[in-house]
Amino acid sequence: MKTPLVREHDALVDLILLLILSALWGASYALIRIGVATIPPITLIAARTLIAGSILLGWMIFKGISMPRDPAVWRRFFVQAMLNSVVPFTLIAWAERSVEAGLATILNSASPVLAFLGTWLITRHESVTPRKLFGVTAGLVGICLVVGTTAFHGLGNQLLAQLAIVAATVCYAGAALYGRSFKGLPAAAPAAGSLLVGAVLLVPASVFVDKPWTLHPSNHSLLALIALSVFSTALAFLIYFRLVQTLGPVGTTAQAYLRVPIGVAIGVGFLGETLAPSAWLGLVCVVAGVAAMTIPSRRRSPLRI
Template sequence: MTTSTLPAPSLAKEIALLAVLATLWGASYTFIKIGVETIPPVTFIAARTLIAGGLLLAIIKLRGLSLPREPAIWKRFLVQACINSVVPFTLIAWAELTVNAGLATILNSTTPIFAFLLTVLITRHEAVTARKLFGVVAGVIGISLIIGLEAFHGVGKEALAQLAIVAATISYAAAAIFGRGFKGLDPMMPAAGSLLCGAVLLIPVSVVVDQPWTIAPSANSILALLGLSIFSTAIAFVIYFRLIHTLGSVSTTSQAYLRVPIGVGIGVVFLGETLNPTAWIGLICVIAGVAAMTLPTRRRAAATSG
């Protein structure tokens, strides 16, 4: 039996990339909150997918590569676009018109739970162990301690918007599992292909619904759009597709638990915010949860290849 497919140095690199991904995606909620102040959600997300997909396509060309031509692969890109960008991006952007970025982060941090449940109930493509279950529970406890239980008092208000974020979270979990089917492709290929498919789907909707030529976005919204597109989408998606194959889908979604403590850390360093003692305990729980969900997933990579 194969017990590990990643040597220790490689594992350390993948976990470092997991932290980078959490940081990039953790920043996305603030970018979205600022962006949708003056840019309607559908148009904002259409521009996000177009800019990010176009940037990745340009990088692919500069590398002397080209996107796959097989229709079957592009069908998979289209499905990935729907469940990993079009649906969840739009739902979260719409929800953040009324839901604050912090609560959106909390609700969206449950992605690993849904990935775990989908794995248990449907796909069974990764070993489901007590350690992973512990990781799920520890992550939820950690998030609760970091944010403070009082933050959940807002749950129930603006229920439709909050349910939209939960639906987006389930979509992300399904996308992490579906994304395993791109094994063997350069991580940039599914990232660029799915984002370009998303742009093709969203731009016509934007034209009909928002008439974007009538919009007068603020400078802050434009900067937020660029930051979201370049860093939290284009770069993040390349890392994401790599990690799905090196750490597995459940472990990759565990970065959701890192988004909040990273955001808290940024607030402490740059904004002078303070943490209460329970928040530090929460950080320990989060780190334990991510470690528990990451370490055991290496076993099946060899068994599921080919």
């Protein structure tokens, strides 16, 4: 049995990893926007999954970690690939050509809400507490305050692209819930396996649709692709699959909230941007929400609704 000191240390490590994951995935939106400027969405995502999956497979070989051979596990990798990379990656890459960043952030930040509802109504594999309900609500309100209500002015203008982002968000929530099925495997196995399965599905689609040998991507797009693959995918997936097992789906999807204040902090610290009073209040709500969703309590009581 773990002592309270060990549990607190584990919780601190998980929170640090959650911050890192938020930064890695928060940066992915800018990298995708740079990438799709000269690389079609399907080819960009096919290359992203192939590069990241190959890196993780090489890392597993180096560390002596064997890839599962059970066909049933690979079928689960296929489901995870569809939910966590193939469908959402492609939808977001396509949608980012027209949807404004602020509205896209709000639409894509709903995954903790969906994961909460899925945990409560469908899987019931972890306690749904009043504190988590508060965290989900406070975080979403905080995101709206940080981004600004003016972002909603574009709601409906690019309806198909906006619905694509919502669909990607549903996929992410489902992936967090389904990721619990890999308990007992090293985090690298589902990370590499799902990405390699995704590459097997996407590379032929890229060849058929985009004919990548005819493309002339810019250096900026190629550098964005490399950074997206190495940091925002390979490294991020390693962290993600660990956190799904330790924080649970609701806690792990809290990174969707943390992406925004991290981006805001970069803007304030390096670009000289300023925040409106509502944004500061929003940051407080986000921090309170994430803390409620991730920091373990000594006594948990299930939410009865």
